[in-house]
Amino acid sequence: MSTSSDSTGNGKGMTLTELQGMRLLQRSPGMQSLESAEPTKLPPVLEAPSLEGLEVTAPTVEPVTEDDLMERFSALCRERSPRRERAPGEDVALGDDVLLNVLGYANGRLIPFSVRTDWWTEATPDPTFPGFFEALVGAKVGLSIAVSIILPDTYAVEALRGAEARFLVDVKAAREVTLLTDESPELLSVLELGSTLDEVMENIAQQLAYEHEQQAQHDLQERVLDEVVERTRVDVPQNLIDEEIRRAWTESEYPQLALRNFEQQELQEAVEGWLSDPFTRLDAERRLRISLGLQAILARDQVQPKEEDLVALIDNLAEITQTTREELGRLLQSDPTVMRRFESLALHKMAVDHVLSKVKLVPG
Structure with missing residues (x-):
């Protein structure tokens, strides 16, 4: 199996499993010995990336096809089957x-x-x-x-x-x-998407159209972030990339291996597999360049967070992590590490929104 690390595809600047719970791992002695002795100092961005003439090709919203409809319908039938x-x-x-x-x-x-x-x-x-x-x-x-x-x-x-x-x-x-089909008498009631098959397909089509619009927005953001990467003039040292990869590994793969009682040498070999993978290294470098570039833009343009944006972000995180707003608030208040992650996430989103506001869309 292979699950390559998430870049900034979630649009929130968090990596790997951070948005899947925000209940971050407690460091164990085994994990500490695999981390860098001291955090690497971030390299300076001597000049914040310019936002002048920032143009990207507008992404296309893909139409909903018959194949899309049938694939989603089949998936929903299977999902609701007994x-x-x-x-x-x-x-x-x-x-x-x-x-x-x-x-x-x-x-x-x-x-x-x-x-x-x-x-x-x-x-x-x-x-x-x-x-x-x-x-x-x-x-x-x-x-x-x-x-x-x-x-x-x-x-x-x-x-x-x-x-x-x-x-x-x-x-x-x-x-x-036991798969349900379009001829199953209980199908409409378990799908809860309409009283007729035509209504079900119409509602599925609307869901897919919304998802395609969201995907186009994601694609737009990725294109803009690629421009930020290109305009960020900074040398990212290899040991900083190593540190970013180790951090991602300790938050995703390490706890599963620790539960299986992997020995220290096996753990070291596991993290070295991540460190030596060229695509993982490129992805980590991209995340770092985005982070450094956006930080420099925020500082130069003196962008400040708005209270309503922070409230909306907390609500969004509560939905993603399947917790209540109150539970998430208590977690943020009780754990300084999680609070720092939240502050970093808020700054990232604010920076991305600021950059997006400066973009000129060019027809594809």
């Missing part, structure tokens, strides 16, 4: 929901980004991992299996394309899914 919990020792069948723990190895080392814990997924063929999910068919619920596959030429970690990989898989649970 399920039966399989008993321990029962065989997994094709199309089941399965709860897995996964570790992947290649060339005698842990595959970067391959660790999954309590991962619910569908046991169905996936061309990005040929043979992996097929091997789960017939596996016993509650037991572990080893799955060997050849990583495809499209695998995210370029150095491992074509390599033989061995995945250790714990099949923790499985659910048999």
Whole structure:
């Protein structure tokens, strides 16, 4: 498995798992020994990126196609279909929901980004991992299996394309899914999207149209941030990139490995897999350049946060993290680390909004 790190795609400037809970990890001795001895000093941006003549091509809002509609309809039908919990020792069948723990190895080392814990997924063929999910068919619920596959030429970690990989898989649970179809009498009631099939499809089309608009906004922001990267004249040292990658690793993969009692040497090999991956390094450098560039723009333009913007951000975070506004407020007040992260997030959003206000959109 591979899950490359998120750049600033969430539009909030946080990386990896930070927006999935804001309950940040407590440092353990094992993790501390893998971190840099001292934080690297941020390099100075001698001149804030100019916003003069900032132009980007306006992204296209993709139309909703018939294929889009049918794919979402099928996904919703499956999502709302009845399920039966399989008993321990029962065989997994094709199309089941399965709860897995996964570790992947290649060339005698842990595959970067391959660790999954309590991962619910569908046991169905996936061309990005040929043979992996097929091997789960017939596996016993509650037991572990080893799955060997050849990583495809499209695998995210370029150095491992074509390599033989061995995945250790714990099949923790499985659910048999009885798929609903458009002929199922209970379908309309469980979908809750209309009293007729036409109404259901119309509502799905509206949802997809909104999502496509949101995607276009995301694409616009990414294009603007790419311009900020290009205009930020700063030398980002390699040890700062290392530090950013280690921080991301300690917040995502490390806790899962610690739960599995990985030894210190194994942990070191795991983080080195992240550090040596060229795409991870490029992504980390981009995040750093964006952060440094936006900070310099805020300072130069003397942009100040507005109270209503901070309130809106707290409401948005509460929705994303599935907590109440009050719970999130108590967490921010009780943990200085989380408060600093929130302040950084607020500054990032404010800076992005400021830059977006200066952009001239050019028709594509």
